[in-house]
Amino acid sequence: MQTLRRAWEHLEEGMIAFLLAAMTLVTFTYVALNNIYTLFYALSDRWAPTSDFFGAIGDHLMGYAQGMTWSVALTKALFGWLIFFGIAYGVRTAGHLGVDVLVRKTSRPVQRLLSLLACACCLAYAGLFLVASCKWVAALLAAGIGAEDLDRYGIKVGYITLIVPVGFALVIARYLEIFYRLFTGRQTGLGLADEAAEATKLANPGEEPR
Structure with missing residues (x-):
């Protein structure tokens, strides 16, 4: 039973970490693409011999950025999942x-x-x-x-x-x-946060709880 419970808790924490990481990665990628292509356009304007090269890179990056219109919707969906996973996690950790x-x-x-x-x-x-x-x-x-x-x-x-x-x-x-x-x-x-005190007491039976 304890093994199943720990697996459940690890899965819960893993899902929260995954959702946070996914939200961060999607948002970072979208923001980065929307700012990097302007750099290549600036390089294209500065050096005429490499104008076409940097301009083509800028065009590709801008195309990727414009194609990521789904990023905002995906971030909202991930945030919604994070909220409802977080409710149960807050109950367990007494984070309310x-x-x-x-x-x-x-x-x-x-x-x-x-x-x-x-x-x-x-x-x-x-x-x-x-x-x-x-x-x-x-x-x-x-x-x-x-x-x-x-x-x-x-x-x-x-x-x-x-x-x-x-x-x-x-x-x-x-x-x-x-x-x-x-x-x-x-x-x-x-809340279930007081289990930490019980676990400490079991690990150190001769020690009085603080």
């Missing part, structure tokens, strides 16, 4: 905004009860969006609407929006894990 200042002032049993209630609300919220997003994506796939500037490559809007139900399913899986840990008394608050 902390709103439990008052809750932490109560006793541990009360904290656990309030956390169970909050977790149930999060599960209900994510469940509603999962059902709604599944119907939405199914309608988009049935309509077969092409994605802006990406339809030439056979990419449909429905393909891009598939991440919405997938993202909410990942969120539900995370909150189910948190609910189980709350129910069994292994933690008192939302």
